[in-house]
Amino acid sequence: AQSVTQLDSHVSVSEGTPVLLRCNYSSSYSPSLFWYVQHPNKGLQLLLKYTSAATLVKGINGFEAEFKKSETSFHLTKPSAHMSDAAEYFCVVSDEGGGSQGNLIFGKGTKLSVKP
Amino acid sequence: DSGVTQTPKHLITATGQRVTLRCSPRSGDLSVYWYQQSLDQGLQFLIQYYNGEERAKGNILERFSAQQFPDLHSELNLSSLELGDSALYFCASSVVGGFGSPLHFGNGTRLTVT
Numbered sequence: 699a700q701s702v703t704q705l706d707s708h709v710s711v712s713e714g715t716p717v718l719l720r721c722n723y724s725s726s727y728s729p730s731l732f733w734y735v736q737h738p739n740k741g742l743q744l745l746l747k748y749t750s751a752a753t754l755v756k757g758i759n760g761f762e763a764e765f766k767k768s769e770t771s772f773h774l775t776k777p778s779a780h781m782s783d784a785a786e787y788f789c790v791v792s793d794e795g796g797g798s799q800g801n802l803i804f805g806k807g808t809k810l811s812v813k814p
Numbered sequence: 815d816s817g818v819t820q821t822p823k824h825l826i827t828a829t830g831q832r833v834t835l836r837c838s839p840r841s842g843d844l845s846v847y848w849y850q851q852s853l854d855q856g857l858q859f860l861i862q863y864y865n866g867e868e869r870a871k872g873n874i875l876e877r878f879s880a881q882q883f884p885d886l887h888s889e890l891n892l893s894s895l896e897l898g899d900s901a902l903y904f905c906a907s908s909v910v911g912g913f914g915s916p917l918h919f920g921n922g923t924r925l926t927v928t
Contacts, residue, residue, distance in 0.1 A: 732916055741816060741904055741919030742857075788857070792915075802917060804857050 704805035717776040721789030730792035731772045737785045784812045820920035832893040839907030846888040852901040
């Protein structure tokens with residue numbers, strides 16, 4: 699069965715420093731993986747998507763993620779944090795079975811704080 | 815703007831009441847999903863419809879029901895409301911609703927049950 703684990707519930711960085719949000723997944727096949735961002739009182743917005751093309755995926759707002767099959771990881775990074783990046787980030791794996799989770803399995807989220 | 819429209823934005827009601835949440839998917843999207851987000855449970859998948867038919871069911875209570883209409887908009891009906899039903903309810907849509915399809919989320923309806 700597919701699952702996704704976000705290793706940190708809360709990450710705090712200073713503005714201008716790198717961001718690393720960690721995600722591990724388990725899947726019995728080649729998964730599709732996503733990162734979503736949720737700003738306060740807003741819906742989730744798709745940041746980027748991996749679907750077995752390039753292992754390094756570039757998303758919006760300067761974020762990127764690298765798919766590492768050997769480590770079953772899909773960590774999200776950004777070279778330099780902005781105040782506007784403060785939000786909650788969700789790592790998501792696509793569920794081929796589409797069963798009780800629908801088509802997507804969401805991690806529990808990582809709240810990113812950015813200090814001035 | 816995701817193109818997914820949810821109404822109303824806020825809803826305050828009393829225990830035991832019934833409410834209806836409405837969702838219009840992005841133009842061209844055939845699949846609609848409903849999620850519940852609360853502080854203690856996180857993001858919970860409720861139900862998915864594809865082109866009017868129920869496709870997948872998650873942690874949806876028997877007091878809750880949903881449908882997707884021929885024009886593809888969807889409604890989530892919540893009845894016999896309890897305090898614990900207070901949450902953000904999100905609708906999302908996708909083109910096909912299958913493996914690998916990203917979802918586009920609305921801004922949610924915040925339900926407060928008093």
